[in-house]
Amino acid sequence: MRHRSTPHRSTPHRPAQRLPTRQLSAFSMRHWGTFAIVLALATPMAWADGNGRMVPLLPQYKQECAACHTAYPPTLMPAASWKRIMGSLDRHFGTDASLDAATVQTLSTWINTNAGTYKRVREEPPQDRITRTAWFARKHDEVAPSTWKLPAVKSPANCGACHTTADQGDFNEHQIRIPR
Numbered sequence: 001m002r003h004r005s006t007p008h009r010s011t012p013h014r015p016a017q018r019l020p021t022r023q024l025s026a027f028s029m030r031h032w033g034t035f036a037i038v039l040a041l042a043t044p045m046a047w048a049d050g051n052g053r054m055v056p057l058l059p060q061y062k063q064e065c066a067a068c069h070t071a072y073p074p075t076l077m078p079a080a081s082w083k084r085i086m087g088s089l090d091r092h093f094g095t096d097a098s099l100d101a102a103t104v105q106t107l108s109t110w111i112n113t114n115a116g117t118y119k120r121v122r123e124e125p126p127q128d129r130i131t132r133t134a135w136f137a138r139k140h141d142e143v144a145p146s147t148w149k150l151p152a153v154k155s156p157a158n159c160g161a162c163h164t165t166a167d168q169g170d171f172n173e174h175q176i177r178i179p180r
């Protein structure tokens with residue numbers, strides 16, 4: 001990702017103001033482009049769906065769906081479950097999580113593209129809850145019943161209580177710290 005043609009790099013002491021305005025803006029546009037790509041690559045990956053498929057979380061998804069809880073990676077449930085979730089945001093687990101139609105559309109498209117397809121996540125869990133899937137129960141069978149009830153945990157849906165990097169879509173087993 002090196003810009004050989006960037007005048008700035010080859011003549012580092014040349015003051016930026018001496019570039020004509022038009023050229024300067026083209027120059028910074030190009031740099032913003034590079035910057036955005038670097039940011040995208042640096043975005044932490046969501047837990048793979050079992051196929052080793054890793055999905056970076058869409059910034060808008062994090063913005064809209066992490067206000068009340070973890071931004072759950074779409075890879076953890078099948079498209080049909082997500083479709084029902086996105087189609088009933090005004091009646092969302094006892095709360096109103098509605099969004100405008102355009103935002104719902106954008107998020108739904110992204111979720112649908114990244115929804116779980118691997119056998120483990122293919123089944124639609126009861127209540128469209130990740131926490132009601134068979135794999136969730138299996139992966140968490142070593143968590144003591146009393147731990148789920150701790151004030152710092154409260155709900156199995158509160159992934160971030162134990163998965164310290166859940167807000168970045170990272171559920172790696174090495175990033176877990178169980179509260180006491």
Ligand code: HEC
Nearest residue numbers: 064065067068072093095096097128129130131132155157
């Ligand atoms: C106004 C608060 C609020 C917002 C905003 C919100 N949710 Fe929720 N969501 C909840 C509550 C409350 C629960 C139930 C949590 C629990 O059982 O502990 C929940 C649960 C869920 C669950 C099930 C979790 C489980 O048990 O596996 C999913 C999936 C979910 N939300 C997806 C979304 C998505 C997608 C968005 C964005 C479009 C969103 N939520 C935005 C409040 C919200």
Ligand code: HEC
Nearest residue numbers: 047130139143147153156157158159161162171172173176
């Ligand atoms: C009370 C603490 C706690 C909460 C809350 C919790 N987890 Fe976990 N999670 C664990 C433990 C402990 C493991 C097992 C790690 C191991 O196998 O070494 C685990 C394992 C996992 C794994 C498998 C990781 C791997 O690398 O194999 C995933 C995926 C996962 N959790 C997702 C979630 C999601 C999604 C939520 C929220 C909906 C959640 N967890 C809530 C403690 C928790």
